Amino acid sequence: MEKYDVVILGGGNAGMGVTVATRAAGLSVAIIEPHDLGGTCPNRGCTPKKVLVAAAHALDEIGKADRHAIIVDKPRLDWAALIEREKAIIREIPSRLSGLMARRGVDVISGEATFIGSNAIRVNDRELEAKNIVIATGSKPRPLPIPGAHLLTISDDILNDPVLPRAVVFVGGGVIAFELGHVYARAGVDVTIIEALPQLLAGFDEDAVGQLRGESERLGIGIHTKAWVKRIDEANGRLRVSFTKDGIERLVEADRVVNCAGRVANVEGIDLGAGVIVHREGRIEIDDCLRSRSNPDVYVCGDTVWNSPQLSPIATYEGAIVGRNIVDGPKHRPNYTHIPASLYTVPTLAGVGLTEAKAREQGLRVKAHVNDMKDWLSAKTYAETIAWSKIIVEENTGRVVGAHVVGHAGEELIHIFALAMKHGITASQLSDMVYCFPTFSADIKNMM
Ligand SMILES: Cc1cc2nc3c(=O)[nH]c(=O)nc-3n(C[C@H](O)[C@H](O)[C@H](O)COP(=O)(O)OP(=O)(O)OC[C@H]3O[C@@H](n4cnc5c(N)ncnc54)[C@H](O)[C@@H]3O)c2cc1C
Ligand SMILES: NC(=O)c1ccc[n+]([C@@H]2O[C@H](COP(=O)([O-])OP(=O)(O)OC[C@H]3O[C@@H](n4cnc5c(N)ncnc54)[C@H](O)[C@@H]3O)[C@@H](O)[C@H]2O)c1
Numbered sequence: 001m002e003k004y005d006v007v008i009l010g011g012g013n014a015g016m017g018v019t020v021a022t023r024a025a026g027l028s029v030a031i032i033e034p035h036d037l038g039g040t041c042p043n044r045g046c047t048p049k050k051v052l053v054a055a056a057h058a059l060d061e062i063g064k065a066d067r068h069a070i071i072v073d074k075p076r077l078d079w080a081a082l083i084e085r086e087k088a089i090i091r092e093i094p095s096r097l098s099g100l101m102a103r104r105g106v107d108v109i110s111g112e113a114t115f116i117g118s119n120a121i122r123v124n125d126r127e128l129e130a131k132n133i134v135i136a137t138g139s140k141p142r143p144l145p146i147p148g149a150h151l152l153t154i155s156d157d158i159l160n161d162p163v164l165p166r167a168v169v170f171v172g173g174g175v176i177a178f179e180l181g182h183v184y185a186r187a188g189v190d191v192t193i194i195e196a197l198p199q200l201l202a203g204f205d206e207d208a209v210g211q212l213r214g215e216s217e218r219l220g221i222g223i224h225t226k227a228w229v230k231r232i233d234e235a236n237g238r239l240r241v242s243f244t245k246d247g248i249e250r251l252v253e254a255d256r257v258v259n260c261a262g263r264v265a266n267v268e269g270i271d272l273g274a275g276v277i278v279h280r281e282g283r284i285e286i287d288d289c290l291r292s293r294s295n296p297d298v299y300v301c302g303d304t305v306w307n308s309p310q311l312s313p314i315a316t317y318e319g320a321i322v323g324r325n326i327v328d329g330p331k332h333r334p335n336y337t338h339i340p341a342s343l344y345t346v347p348t349l350a351g352v353g354l355t356e357a358k359a360r361e362q363g364l365r366v367k368a369h370v371n372d373m374k375d376w377l378s379a380k381t382y383a384e385t386i387a388w389s390k391i392i393v394e395e396n397t398g399r400v401v402g403a404h405v406v407g408h409a410g411e412e413l414i415h416i417f418a419l420a421m422k423h424g425i426t427a428s429q430l431s432d433m434v435y436c437f438p439t440f441s442a443d444i445k446n447m448m
Pocket of ligand 1: 010310
């Protein structure tokens with residue numbers, strides 16, 4: 001059996017994050033990856049998705065040209081060329097990462113790993129033994145147990161599909177449905193989102209989501225909440241989705257039906273039992289240091305962790321923590337409190353910290369400063385169709401405990417709030433700052 005100090009299953013953000021501290025400490029490290037290094041984020045997630053979102057932004061700007069007294073013809077989007085552009089932008093990433101791993105002194109093994117013991121792994125015909133094993137195998141779409149589920153596509157397919165469909169149904173009203181739905185809607189596709197729960201985009205502030213829902217409907221996206229998809233059938237070369245809402249059965253036809261009902265840990269094929277790793281339906285039981293409760297030599301990070309947000313910077317962050325725990329012993333714990341998140345719709349929805357509901361649930365005495373900023377000079381200058389913020393400030397301390405922005409460069413502004421929250425900068429100190437003018441950031445002074 002070949003021996004390593006550390007064997008990592010999965011070469012995504014999380015897995016590669018583990019290699020920094022472990023290699024700096026001189027440990028021998030192997031990373032096992034069956035597909036492209038980089039995993040989901042650069043190859044079939046954040047980066048290719050953002051290329052499509054950037055095109056949607058351009059279409060939005062062109063659509064507003066007349067507000068700047070510019071006369072333009074109706075734009076024509078070459079979807080196949082856009083998908084080519086997306087692929088060209090990400091093409092080099094796996095080989096660049098392979099170079100990085102080589103320079104760092106990590107052995108990259110191509111193949112699918114399975115546990116064959118508490119400290120042992122099989123990959124192809126090789127058997128590896130390690131003091132520490134890290135599970136960083138990411139996530140996959142939650143299987144939907146409905147008749148016709150085999151007709152569903154997933155986000156990977158959309159990002160590779162050179163044919164622009166006429167109509168698309170997204171099952172699930174979460175982040176992927178909204179981001180890809182906005183891209184498609186801007187490209188002229190008929191978009192429907194079907195969400196089982198009463199609320200969309202769980203985790204974001206409800207009022208902010210309400211603003212985005214209004215804007216999405218204005219774009220022509222059909223949204224159904226409290227709606228249950230019953231089945232999917234083929235009908236005359238198209239797909240027919242049957243769902244119930246308010247007790248009434250409804251039908252919608254589309255060319256693609258996309259499973260956006262959340263993602264679950266990708267651990268089915270790795271034989272957790274052989275690794276003595278206790279889990280409940282793929283949810284691995286871990287302690288505060290991201291270590292398996294039943295096998296202390298095994299760590300988990302990234303999307304495979306069942307109870308932390310499935311975001312690429314969080315995967316990297318957790319990977320780095322696991323690396324440090326392997327080197328220093330299990331004493332580093334992740335803290336997710338001040339990590340911002342952005343939904344890349346057009347306009348974006350960005351948030352950090354507590355939602356208003358969560359702040360009140362925790363019994364904090366807070367003031368929620370809600371601003372419709374559409375009439376503010378900066379929003380008017382850029383002809384924003386939506387510009388909205390809610391800043392939640394604790395009354396007795398002046399601490400910002402949550403910030404939520406729709407439009408208005410929120411995906412950039414949110415970092416100023418995150419930094420303030422992390423380092424205890426109060427709302428009045430944020431207002432005292434001298435900002436460049438005129439900028440969206442300068443509006444922070446008037447947001448609370
Ligand atoms: C469409 C889409 C858009 C997204 N957009 C964003 C965004 O804008 N911002 C953001 O922060 N997050 C975004 N995310 C989420 C983000 O991509 C993930 O949170 C992140 O990539 C998770 O990293 P990871 O390393 O945990 O998993 P992954 O990157 O999925 O890596 C896991 C790796 O494990 C490998 N693997 C699987 N099984 C085995 C095995 N048996 N042995 C060895 N290796 C194995 C896989 O091949 C894979 O490469 C998006 C996700 C999707 C699907
Ligand atoms: N901008 C970003 O940071 C970004 C972008 C894309 C994806 N991601 C990550 O990818 C993960 C997966 O995204 P997602 O959009 O698939 O999941 P999600 O968790 O955001 O949303 C899934 C939605 O589907 C609903 N749902 C579940 N079962 C259903 C059913 N049978 N019928 C109808 N609705 C159903 C859920 O109630 C939920 O609202 C997210 O957790 C997110 O962290 C992040």
